């Protein structure tokens with residue numbers, strides 16, 4: 039007998055993938071240059087040359103060692119290199135024994151949730167949010183509690199987050215820079231969140247972990263991205279090189295259990311247990327060693343910065359309302375009708391692929407991924423204008 043919950047998950051439509059697949063079909067029909075595909079967050083910047091060199095060098099080394107199993111949490115030398123990098127970058131003392139290497143941020147978050155919750159617990163996050171948070175939380179047999187961000191800035195609503203926390207809350211998932219809004223939470227707001235969580239921990243007599251989901255840490259346009267573990271002790275960082283090194287299909291990231299957590303050893307042991315239980319052991323070895331050789335390679339945001347400028351200027355000129363994106367490569371735009379799905383459907387008539395906000399647990403907006411060719415953005419102007427004008431009649 040198949041598991042009904044797993045069947046339902048497998049059968050549930052993923053709007054982003056659905057639009058992406060629709061776009062592939064449409065491009066085959068009418069030509070790739072006629073479709074303005076803002077659907078998916080696949081980096082458009084090539085992986086840096088250091089990545090290629092690391093791959094090639096590794097392939098020339100001992101062929102047995104190159105493809106060997108590593109210990110479940112990763113190659114000790116790579117864990118050490120990551121810990122040193124975290125320490126150097128953030129002025130802290132991270133330990134290799136607190137680093138668990140994963141297949142991207144997805145497995146990092148799924149593992150962390152299983153490690154630090156018990157069935158029936160609640161996990162709080164701000165909506166709109168990365169849709170898989172719900173899947174991973176429910177897989178850990180917990181409930182995801184969605185707290186709407188403050189419109190129209192889509193910054194954190196601290197009072198609302200506080201109101202959602204109770205004796206069953208075991209974690210808050212935080213994502214800054216944010217997918218899908220492009221918002222970056224300022225340091226003062228994060229300090230406010232940390233103060234509130236500390237107060238709640240004392241009041242409720244239980245640990246509330248902050249899971250900091252950081253795929254876009256380096257992708258910012260001038261904004262500061264505070265180092266969350268230095269603001270709040272009970273933090274677990276989930277990092278990935280999917281976006282910073284443009285390696286989304288290679289599946290490589292890590293979990294860092296903050297050393298300041300009281301009982302961090304036990305938390306790390308639970309992380310290892312969850313990794314084992316979920317089958318996420320020994321992340322791809324070649325990639326472990328590739329990223330270890332590229333830790334100091336800076337993310338190239340110049341292309342995204344240019345795209346952001348072109349797109350925001352264009353949308354402002356037409357008359358759309360949107361959140362000024364401070365980070366990541368997403369733009370959050372208000373739908374021209376309350377039903378974002380209907381708006382996204384109408385956009386298709388103009389060959390524009392915009393993801394409706396319902397996919398992220400929030401009505402009335404759409405997400406545009408601007409990690410695409412600048413030319414496509416420029417050429418989409420007439421379609422965006424025609425879509426806008428179709429609502430003015």
Ligand code: PLP
Pocket residue numbers: 079141142143144145168213217251253278279280286290291
């Ligand atoms: N979290 C957020 C906010 C994301 O945007 C993504 C990917 O787009 C992930 C997690 C998953 O990252 P990965 O592809 O490294 O598993």
